Amino acid sequence: MPLTIEQYLARVGRFVDEPFAKQLRKQFQDSRGTSELAVLQAPSRDEYEQLCRLVAVMTPQEKADADCLSDPQIQKLAADARADAALAAIFFNGFVLELRKK
Secondary structure (H helix, E strand, O other), rough: OOOOOOHHHHHHHHHHHOOOHHHHHOOOOOOOOOHHHHHHOOHHHHHHHHHHHHHOOOOHHHHOHHOOOOOOHHHHHHHHHOOOHHHHHHHHHHHHHHHHHH
């Protein structure tokens, strides 16, 4: 059974706001204080809530085809969920990479 987008979201949420995860994020911060490289391993509470809203606004068909969504579709989902479009893109790209591991 392939990984679903809901299962992937649960995996991403494992370390929300954990002290070690926060330390990891600090190690990957750039000059602006962001750490996109670690967002899927150690999301902040706000980032995880945005991702939860993102998955919640998806239709069953979008969830089934989450690995095939286009950039415009991802941007629309992000707007509908009031989520950062870059965070949404990182999330869906991470999902696709996770599927390819198997």
